[in-house]
Amino acid sequence: MTDLHIPADDLRVGDVIIHGGGETAVRALDRSGSPTIVTNPGDNDEISGYLWQRVQVRREASE
Numbered sequence: 001m002t003d004l005h006i007p008a009d010d011l012r013v014g015d016v017i018i019h020g021g022g023e024t025a026v027r028a029l030d031r032s033g034s035p036t037i038v039t040n041p042g043d044n045d046e047i048s049g050y051l052w053q054r055v056q057v058r059r060e061a062s063e
Contacts, residue, residue: 001058008037009051016058017047023058 015026030038039047
């Protein structure tokens with residue numbers, strides 16, 4: 001896995017967001033309320049932010 005610092009709009013299912021409260025695995029993304037993106041909508045670990053905000057993620061390395 002690789003740690004990256006990316007714009008929120010580049011998030012993918014399978015990424016792990018690293019934040020002050022720990023880590024959150026991305027299981028679903030909702031971009032319908034653009035410019036807002038919601039990670040894991042409706043779940044207790046839901047995170048929302050703007051598409052251009054940067055996030056730190058851990059991602060499986062591409063082959």
